[in-house]
Amino acid sequence: MLEPIDSTSLLSRASELVDLARKAGATAADAVVVRSKSRSVSVRLGKVEGVDSSESDDFSLRVFVGARVASVSANPGFDLRVLAERAVAMAKASPEDPFACLADSGDLSRDHPDLGLFDATDVSSQQLTDAALEAESAALAVGGVTNSGGAGASASMGGLVLVTSHGFSGSYMATRFGRGVSVIAGEGTGMERDHESDSRLHYVDLDAAVEIGRKAGERAVRRLNPRKADTGTGLTVIYDPRVARGLVSHIASAINGAAIARKTSFLKDRMGQQILRKGLTISDDPLVYKGSSSRPFDGEGVQGQRLLMVEDGVLNHWFLATSAARELGLKTNGRGARGGNTVSPTSTNLALEPGDVSPEDMIASIKDGFYLTELIGHGADLVTGEYSRGASGFWIENGALTYPVSEVTIASNMKDMFLNMTPASDIDRKFGTASPTVLIENMTIAGR
Known part of the structure; x- marks a missing residue:
């Protein structure tokens, strides 16, 4: 089973960053961490062309000094104090923006509902490969389809961690699964291309790879002549x-x-x-x-x-x-x-x-x-x-x-x-x- 990424340490780090910005002279600040983790596979004509995997936490600090605002970004491992002081120095040198500010404290969310955004299904690279190959095979089996533009499948999760200087602290995670294929029908100057894909938050809700491939093939063939x-x-x-x-x-x-x-x-x-x-x-x-x-x-x-x-x-x-x-x-x-x-x-x-x-x-x-x-x-x-x-x-x-x-x-x-x-x-x-x-x-x- 896929486990949600624990955001506790990131919330703590973001909160510390906001506090340091206030100590450095900011009148208000917010810190955001955008989390992402993904895996994808691409295939063409029955062969795997690429397997990609990535994971990142991207920090952003936004500070306000009166009506002046500045933002800085960094990867994990940065010095919190140095980043906060740099952001405040940049804000002090920035022109005034009369409209830039944090949301009013009375507008902030106090209750974060569970919206069913996370699916714990752990999809392996082999499962992604099998789905991509299955979609492409189904598309190529449609009469009149002559070539493949490639197929792919992916699984990812990402989310947002947000802390503000006026009391907001929250995070959420969401997953996303996808598969798709593009194929070509016809020959020479009479070739036509079409595609089909699906993307869902929950793996079980995805359209079947065979169905995706069939639709892509039929759409391409319908466009001939x-x-x-x-x-x-x-x-x-x-x-x-x-x-x-x-x-x-x-x-x-x-x-x-x-x-x-x-x-x-x-x-x-x-x-x-x-x-x-x-x-x-x-x-x-x-x-x-x-x-x-x-x-x-x-x-x-x-x-x-x-x-x-x-x-x-x-x-x-x-x-x-x-x-x-x-x-x-x-x-x-x-x-x-x-x-x-x-x-x-x-x-x-x-x-x-x-x-x-x-x-x-x-x-x-x-x-x-x-x-x-x-x-x-x-x-x-x-x-x-x-x-x-x-x-x-x-x-x-x-x-x-x-x-x-x-x-x-x-x-x-x-x-x-x-x-x-x-x-x-x-x-x-x-x-x-x-x-x-x-x-x-x-x-x-x-x-x-």
């Missing part, structure tokens, strides 16, 4: 859940408090207004049991609660950490994430809530449209909302998927897209960002 679609406007596009999750991520980025404070979001002036079609809801919940992005407290020690970021199409909340919240004259909602020495707002378990129509009925309702399975490029401008992406998928004729389509571009403005979205009923909540199949009306397609 694609055509270009005709250029047109006012067309209906259906986003497969794999790409619809990206749409939800765009919404999350556009309502991120840091982007709002910088005025770099096309939704910056839309709080309290309708941004999605009436009836649509986007939820965010950091406390989902066994949720992919769950956490008992955020990177500042604040416990977030489930929020309806968008309700009945109306924007209710920004994602907020303390610094962004202060800049906007608001309070944090526990969405701060540590990234190196910084704290930035992020989503947690984010979901576009499903509708009532099955994806099959949604497709059947369309006489002429595009079923989208892959997007290429980064043509989503979060400042203006302009959206233009390379795309591939399948053409819909008379309510059925027909021939594969590639080398086309879809375009619109995200303001209009969000108001013309209709979600289907098929959401899979295993993803940190979850979405059902999504239909969007009035898109432009550039093809032949």
